[in-house]
Every structure is written in C-alpha cells, then in structure tokens.
Amino acid sequence: MTGKTTLMIVEKISKCYQMGEVEVRALEDASFEIYDGEFVVILGPSGSGKSTLLNIIGGMDVPSGGNVLFKDEEITLYGDKKLTMYRRNSVGFVFQFYNLMANLTARENVELASEICENPLEVDLVMEEVNLTERMDHFPSQMSGGEQQRVAIARAVAKNPDILLCDEPTGALDFKTGLSILSLLNKVNKNHGKTVMIITHNAAIADMADRVIKMRSGRIISDKYNKEPIPPERIVW
C-alpha cells in the first residue's frame, strides 16, 4: 500500500506449545505488514491462532520462530525490560473481559496506565472522548459491561500508543453495546489516526475494517483490503 508508513512487519512467525508429549503448533509462518493508521481486523474461529498472534505482536508473548519488526526495530530480539517499555509506550490493549482494577474508579483505571507513559494524553479529554465524563468516579462494579469496555479503551488510548490491540472487544457485550464500542474504536482510528487491530471470530465486524486478515489452524489464509469499509452503525450480526 503505497504512501503509507510501515508500522510493523511480521515475518514468518510461528509458535509451538508443548502439551505433555504433544507439540501444538498455534501459529505457522504468519507474515504480513501493518501500516500506520490502518484499521485491521484479524478474523478466525477459536483456536485459529489469532490471540497468539496478537500476544506476540503486543510483546506479551515470544514466538518460536520468525520475527516482528516495529518501527524498524526487531522486538522479537527484545529482552523482558525492553518488551515492557514497548508495551508501556507503543501498545494499548483492550481485552474481551475489560480487566479493570476493581478497586479503582474509571478515571483512576485510566490514570493507572497513563501515569507510567512517556507521552500520555490528557485523561479528562480521553474520558470525554469515550463519553464517560459523568461516570468517571464510578467503580467498575457500578458500571455496565459497555461502560467498562469504554474505560478499557480509554485506558489504552490515554497512553497515546502507536497501535491499539483489541482482543474480542465486543465478545462479552450485547449487540447494541458492541456496536457502540466498535464506533468508539473507529473514532479513535479516524480522529486520532491510531492504528487499530481487532481480533474477532465475528465475521460481521470485518466489514468495517480497512483490511481483513483471515486465519485458520494457525495460518493466514487471506489478507485483503476492503474497498468500501462500512461504518460500524451499519453492521449487523
């Protein structure tokens, strides 16, 4: 894709797990590139290796083979310390089950992440962006699933990362709330120019992506651009 800056290069990544005497190959020769500002959806059924891929890209796991280059630096050669710094300053995670700290308010959860970053965004602005100004001082237990996921997105965005990695962000939400979360991620991508990568098994979500990478049994089976991505509000599942 000419004219765009390459953010990440994934080259022949593979991951094997040893389960007793059996070797499980979760990923095999996965290769692709991610460009700055892209909205990418990685689509695949459970067990297809998409979460493993996301974890490796996010510096949360290390591959058995292959390499990942982020802004021309090979993160697969990073030690624990450098990987931590990579996660801290370059990556924002959004998880399926939000994973907020129960004893911190919405705002405090966001600050927990922003206060360790080099170049964080203003927390109040981010909270406004995710439409949680009114609920800032509520604890997770006082919020709905959708609200909690908004906090999780705010937490990831406030770090001002280069890429947002979202693992089934709508997996635990109802349709309507799911759509609102997708809209928010779309907004983050479009308004802030952040690269967003969503992994999901929900094929409908793929329609809103700039690019869809399909996976099956640990392999990438297709990597296509959407000619006309549709706005999240029009997605139905």
Next chain:
Amino acid sequence: MKKFNLRLYRHIRQAKGQFVAVSLVVAVGIMSYVAISLSVIDLEVGAQRYYELNNFQDVSVELMKINESGIEGIRRMPRVESAQGRIFFKAPLEVEDKDEKVNVGISSIPDAKNRINDLYILKGGWIQDKRRDVLVLEQFAEARGIEVGDMVHPQIGGKDYELEVKGIAGSPEYIYLMEDEQNLLPQPTKYGILFVSEEFAQQVFGYSKAYNEVLIKLKNPNEDGIFKDELEKEIERYGVQRIIRREDHVSDRIVSEEIRGAKQMANVIPLLFLGVAAAIIAIMISRMVKNDRTSIGVLKAIGYRNRDILTHYAKHAFIIGALGSVIGVFTGYLFSGPMANMYQEFYRIPFKVRIFSWQYLGIGFALSAIYCIGAGLWGARSILGIVPAESMRPEPPKKIGKTYIQNITFIWKHIGFSWKVVWRNVFRSRKRFIFLSVGIAVTFATALMPAHMLNVFETMFYDQYGEFMRMDYEIAYNKPLSERSAMEISQLVDVTDIEGKLEFPFEIENGWKSKVVSVVGLNPDTEFYNLTASDGGVLRLSHDGMLISEPMAYTLDVEKGDIVNLKNFIPFKDDMRIKVDGVVNQSLGLNAYMDIAFMQERLLDEGMITGVMIDSTDRVKEKMEDVKNVSSVNSIADLKNIFKEFTKLTYAGLSVYALFAGIIGFAIVYNSTMMSINERRLEFSSLRIMGLSKEEINRIVLKENLIMTAFGIVLGIPLGRWLIELLQTSFQTEFYTMTAPIETNSYIYAAALTVFYVLIAQYFSSLKIKRLDFIEALKNRIS
C-alpha cells in the same frame, strides 16, 4: 498519590481486619522486644550505678573471728584496694503478734568515709547515738510499716534491746533480700536487716575490736578468682567459713539471672511472633497474587515492570510491618517505663534510671522490616513467572479426584451433605489445611507454656514444702549445739516427731566448677526428707557418700557416681574427696545431703547439730520465742502461704503469655478463613443458589476450622512439649530446675484456650460471610 499506590491503599482498607490482625502479631513481637530490652537495660545500668555509687563489695568473707590486724593484712595484699570488717549476726525481732516469728540480720556499719557496701539513706539520717540508733533496710521497713522515730526490739543473746530508727536505707547488698539461698522468694515481713554502729555490734555480740565478716574491694574486680585462692591462704587461721565472690552473692546473682533470662526472652519472643507473622504474610501475599493473576497480567500488558509489581505486593507486607513496628515500638517504649519501674522497685534500686536507647528502637524497626518484607517478597515471587498472555486466559479447572475419606464408602454414605462439603474441603485444600493446622499448633504450644508454668511453680513449691520436706517446723540454732538440745526442745513443745539436723556451708568443687552450698546432715532413716531420684526410686544416705539436689547437679555438672572435692574452711579440718551417690528430685535450692554421723565425724564435731526438725500441732513459734540460741523457726505452712502470694503475681505474667497465644491464634485463623472466603466466593454463591442459608454456610466454615483446630492441637502437643523443654533448659538456674512433667490439665487448659481463640476469629469471619454479595460474586470476573 500514584494510582498504583491508591490501589494498594484501597486493597488494604478493604482487608483491614486481616492487616490489623497480622500487624498485631508483629506489634506484640516488637513490643516485647523493645519493652523487655529497654527495661532490662535500665535495670542493668541502674544496678551497676548503684554498685559503683555505694561501693559494692567484690568479695566478702564469712569467718569465725578476725581482728583489725588481720584486716590490715588483707589490705596489704597487692590486689586489694580496700577491706572493711563487719559484724553480722541474725537475731529474732520482737513484734506485736507474739505468734509471728521475725528475724533480722544485724549488720555493723563503720563510721568512716568510703565505706564498702555503703547505705543509701532514703528517709531520716545517719546514726547519731551509737548505742541506741539503728538504720532499717528499706524493704523490711516498708513491709512492716516501720518509720523513722519508731522503736525496734531485736533480741540478742536472749536480751531485749530497744533501738530507735534513725533512718530508712537501701543497700547494694540487698537489692533482692533473701534470708539465705534456700529461700527462693523474699519474705520482707519475716526477715530484714538492721544496720547498727560498730561499737554497738562489738559490744552486744562480744566482738571487741574484731569482726566475723570482711568486705573487700579489688583493684581489678575481674581477678576475684585468683584472689580467692590467695585470700584463703592469707586468712586461713581466722576460721574461714565462706568466701563469696560478687557473682556468687545471692542478691547480685538473682538480679543477674533475671537480666540473663529477660534478655533471652527479649530475643525469643519477637522471633516467635515475627516468625508467625512472616508465615501469615507470605501465605496472604501468595494467595493475593494467585487471585490477582489476571490483574497482574494486565499490569504487565499495560507496561508495568516485574520490579514495580513485586514492589507493589511487597509494600503490603511492608505496611503490615511498618504498622506493627510503629505500634510495637511505641507501646514497647510506653510499657518499658512501668516495667523498668517495676523492676527497679522489685530489685530495690533507690534511684530511677531511664536510658533511652535508639538502638533497640532501630533494631525493632529493622527486625520487622526484614521479616515482613522478606515474607512479602517470598509470597509474591510467583509474580515473576506470570506471563501476561497466559494470565488473560482463565485457569483450567484443577484435576481433582476423590479425597481419602470418599474412598471409605461405608462412612461416606452415612455423612450428611454439609459434612461432605466440609470433609472434602479439609482434604482438598491441603496448603490451607497445613497452614491452619501448624498455626493452631503454634497457638496451642504457646498456650501450653503458661498453663504448664503455673503447674511447674505449684509443683516446685508444693513438692518442696510438703512432699520433699515433710516436717511441720524447722528450728535453726544460732551456733552448733549438742544433740541433747533436741531433747530440750521436745520438752518445751509437744512434738510427735523430732530429728536433729546439721547444716553447714562447704565449697564443693568439680573440676574448674565450684560452689559454696549448704550441706545438710540427716539421720539415714529420716522421716522429714523424702529423698528420691527423679525416676521415683528411693535414695539412701550412705555412710561415706553424699546426695545432691538437681540444681546443684546442673550447676556443677555432676552426675551420680562422680567424685567431687569438698573444701572445708573450718580450722584443722581437712578437705575430702567424696562420691556422689545420687541426684535428689528437688527442684529448689543448692543442697547436698550426708549421713549426719559421717558429716559430724569427718567435717565438723561429733555430736553437734545446728537445728532440729519437728512435727507438732503445738504453738511452736510462741513457745520458741525466748528460747536461747534459737535463731529462727520456720513453718512449712508459712512457706506455702508465701508461695500463694507469689503465684498471684505470677498469674498476671502468665496471663500475658496466654494473651500472646490468643493474638497468634486469632491472626492465623482469621486470616486463613478470610482468604478462604475470598477464594471460595463462587463456591459459596453456588451453595446459596442451591438453597443454603448464610448461617448454614457459616457452619460449614466453622466445622472446617474446628476439624483443623483438632488436628492442630494434636500437632501442637509435641511442639508444646519441645518448646517447654527448651524453656526449661534455658531457664534452669542454680537456684531451681523446672523439670516437672506436663500435667493433663495443662493440655486441657491449653486446648480450651485455643478453641476459644478460634471461635473468636470465627465470629469475626462470619461477619464477612454475612456481608458477602453472592450474586455479585457469581457474575463478576474482575479482580
């Protein structure tokens, strides 16, 4: 505040009960350390200052008679700095209650500068009229309500002397006042010291320009051992009875033993408490980390370093330690004041010494920091192994098989549902089971100690005065008399049984160890002493050997069959080698026993006795009051009563130990139960949905705890026995041994106390169960 720290703060606030309980364990440990250390230092320094200020003797000598030129000879010895003669005799004191026998030591005090064992005048002034003025020892004056200006009536040589109390004084020689080594407890109402002028003492005791004791100060006090041998030769001709080095001086020895024991306690108690606290903290943090596995993964994903997270969890432990040590150091410092006062009043040091040593406070903080942070890091170490990617995935269910009890189908079939839940949990949560059981075992063992100690004291005294010594009265003479004197006494009072007794101090040596002890000569068929070995076997006095008490065997490291040297101070009498025939089951006192005939023949003079023992229902004390040559009449009943008074004080001390056990028990059970409740919220929620009430769930937890308590108590029995053995060994002194067997009622008492503490902890845990939102627990997946 950093949000990471805010999370820590909120977490602590949420689990404040658990934090406070563990902090309390730390606090008690540190408090004991600070309070005991500071007060003991005050006592030690106070005694030293008192000794220096009042020129306390390095060596003293008891002898038959020494004149001024003999003392001058001692003064000329190269190691001697100064020497002072003294006349000291015991005499009865006439008191209002004719039935009460009170003795006083009448001690001469020179009218000179730089007196050895100088007095510390507390009330009144110095002796003015040397023929009728007297100074009274503080403890005795206080116990008997004697004031300056009162008259006292010692009876010397059968004559009543009326003396006016000019002053009340303390003496470095009588910090702890005991009539002799045989009495463990002070009896300030029964025995005191009157200080009189040299002129008066020489006149009434017939010691013109002569003395029967010498007090010596050395240029180098550390040379008292070498000096003792030199002195023996120098004063051989004066009929030396005893040479007492400062370390053997009764009062100083008791204080030194107290200081040694207290210092040992100051080291042991904190380690016990901090050890328990460290175990609770390590388990608490490791459970916390286990429960926070996903959160830790998220924190790592966000970009927190291992070091940050490890520090975060270690801070929990640090805060427990900091809270505990602040409370401990503060309360320890507060308690050290009254404790030091108590010490300095019990051991009569007339001025208050208060030394504020930052060192102990610093060590207190450092100790708790090391233990708590160490335990915190140990508990949190699994953080390092948490891989963020894996921690996001729910843990696979544990592979659980049947528990042991489920395999016994006959029993399992007949157990009700709630008991099934209980037994399954007990057997499945093995770590919890071990932690709680060991914790209960420690609680039980800690509670067993005071229970046993009470028994030990009772056994020690009741066995000594009743089982071991079986006479009703002991009558002591002020000088050796012929055996006929026993007949005379039996004519004065109605006796059912009477035996003469010869008691004299001798130095017994075993290698480099030596001790001046009271050797008692008895009739081999004595009815008044129950001479048995610790295995219950009867011991007989042989015609050429001797029996020794347990404390003496311990002090001199002597066993049955050993041959020791018996040093005789009496002029023209030889030292002798003598075989130890056996060790007498006697917990109190340094004694040796010999056949009276053998002792008379080889060591003293034939046909002489120093007192009698009688069984009588007569008014012995009253009838003996004016009898010539009788220095004291002691009834066994009186000694028992003194012990009863003493045990009242002991109860307070032992209750503190029992409370300590309670704090440990409470902290362990409460924390363990709270951790269990937090981890089993899903299980309890399911039970609630199945229709169990909160009370029924509470009962399940109670049953689990009680089963583990029962197991812990069983485990605590050997632990308690071991602890008591350790305590008995470390507290064995030359004055007493504590080898009494542990009574069944001590076990029952300790078990009851343990269950009581468990129930208190259970009550507080049940409040948490009542407050638990089970529905929330079922739907929640956030940590």
